[in-house]
Amino acid sequence: MLLRQTFLLLALIVAVVPAQAQIGRRFPSEKRVVADPVTGTPLTFLTTQPHGDSKIYPSHPQWTADGQWLVFRSARVKGEAMAVNEASGDIVQVTEGGYDGMLNLAQSGGNRLYFLRPDKGGAPKAMQAIEVDLDRVFADSQAGRMKPAASYQRVIGVLPPELEAVGDNALDADGQWFCFRITGKAYAAAHLPAGTKIEPPFGPRGMGAGPHAIGKINVKTGEIRHVVSVPFQIGHIQSNLWNPGELVFSWETGGKSPQRTWTVRGDGSGLRPLYPEAPYEWVTHEAVIGKDEVAFALMGHRAIPGVADPGRAAGTGVEGANPGQDAAWGDAGTREKPTGLAIVNLRSREVSLVGQTPSGSGLWHVHGSPDGRFAVGDDFSRSLYLIDRRTHEMMLLTTGHKATARDHVHPTFSPDGRKIEIQSAMLAADGREMNICIVPVPQAWLDRRP
Structure with a gap:
């Protein structure tokens, strides 16, 4: 009898474990509003546990097409992605079987998620390109x-091994083509x-060598180009979400690049530097923010x-806490020349500086x-x-998000321009674990004449 009970218990464990890791698994709301200790800004933390x-990288959409859910990465279920409902705080697992690199949310035609993952078996x-029907989930x-x-x-579809495709990818604005990075040098x-x-x-990081490429797969037919x-x-790699067939990408060195930003059409035409930079300039973290602007x-x-x-070199007063301080990078990134938040127009190619911390x-x-x-x-x-x-x-x-955090704040505006998503270690007992947080644009600023 005891042996039979043991077998029944083992069978129950085997049956339960896959269900716990299943797509659609729900987690209770952790939603909490916290006043910023310095500015008083009400911060809505959609997750609060370690x-x-x-969050998804700031160059990509964070909200689902209907504006109700934010998709994010999490270790709640190892290697799987989650979505949190901004109104209710409910959290739902939205992948099963893992993903590699970037998570891509369609912005029209229903709530859908796209990503790459290894073709197991x-x-x-070889990599699989995956589409998830989030509405059904x-x-x-x-x-x-x-x-x-x-x-x-x-x-x-399956991306063949000679491409050596990796998880830097982007969904085109019309949702028809899924673009991805190719690291196979021979290809x-x-x-x-x-x-x-x-x-x-x-x-000094020994990065930046080529060649690399960009490919794309049709989400309906699986055709690869x-x-x-x-x-x-x-x-x-990122797509212009307002202009189908337009991509922006970077030359990655782990720091200062000879020419960081690039743009190209989805058919391979029009390849050019987006912002032609000088040797003394340290350009980084480009993000398409509108039909004509980056x-x-x-x-x-x-x-x-x-x-x-x-103080300026360290930023936080803690040497080594942030990148780019290595003398081997040369003299780029100082304030001998103009610096700050820059915006380039994709059509006129004109550049403006809109602000900088003092x-x-x-x-x-x-x-x-x-x-x-x-x-x-x-x-x-x-x-x-x-x-x-x-x-x-x-x-x-807002401030106080802890320079010891596992990653950076990475702000992204919502499509309606009324709020900003960040990731924050403000609530972390260890000063490192991060949570998903929404920061409102002050109503007084929203009420200003455009």
């Missing part, structure tokens, strides 16, 4: 009648013009050689409201600044 939360380095999760993961997750080189000089590593090859290492940071985080200014690291990760009214940026101290683009007035929205 579960390894982090397939050829080494949310509905069935709410009703408590979840089906197997294959009922919600569709394999669009990328075969699509370069004859005689192209391949770039070597750049900077080559977009462009370049002679350097590609970093972040925001980026011209960093002013390093001390001018021969001028004592340790001291410290300067603005670092930047974004802007789609209506063109506001810009936002964080700094090395993890403080968040709002800028009125018309008047150039700047205000501190």
Whole structure:
């Protein structure tokens, strides 16, 4: 009898464990409003527990197409993504089987999620492109009648191993093409013009060498096409969410690049530097913020050689806590030249500086409201600044997010331009674990004449 009971218990454990890790699993609301201790801004924390939360990278959509859910990364279920309902605070697991790199949310035609993941059981380095029907996940999760993961997750196609595709990717504005980074050097080189000089590593991190490429897969048919090859290492890829067939991407070196920002059409035409930078400029963290505009940071985080200014070099007063202080990067990123939150027009190519902190690291990760009214940026101290683009007035929205945090604040405006999502370690007992947080644009600023 005891042996039979033991077998029954083991069978029950086996049956329960997969269900706990299943897509659609629900977690109770953790939603909590906290007043910023310095500015008084009401901060809505949508997660508050130390579960390894982090937001999608700020260059990509954070909200689902209906504006009700925010998707984020979490260790609540290892290797899976979550969504939190902004109104109720309910948390739902939205992937099963893992994902690699970026999470991409469609912005029209229903709530859908796209990502890459290894083709388990397939050829080494082959990757699956996956589409998740979030509307069905949310509905069935709410009703408590979840089906197997294959009922919600569709394999669009398999990217062959010679591409060596990785998780830097972006969904085109019309939702038809899913673009991805190709690290297979033989494949990328075969699509370069004859005689192209391949770039070597750049900077002390030994990164930046090429060639790399961008490819795309049709989300309906699974057709795979080559977009462009370049002679350097590609970093972040993002789409212009207002203009189908337009991409922005970076030359990634782990720090200062010879030419950080690039743009290209989805058919491979029009490849050019987005902002042609000078050797003394440290350009980083570009983000498409509107149909014709891209925001980026011209960093002013390093001390001018021969001028004592340790506060500006460190930003937080803690040497080594932030990147770019290594002398091997040269003299780029000082304030001998103009720095700050810059915005470049994709059509006219004109650039404007809309704001900069008077001291410290300067603005670092930047974004802007789609209506063109506001810009936002964080700094090395993890403080968040709002800028009125018309008047150039700047205000501190929130601070105290702990420079010891596991990652940076990474602000992203909501589509309606009325709030900003960040990730914050303000509530972390260990000073490192981060949570998902919504920061409102002050009503007085919203009421201003556009």
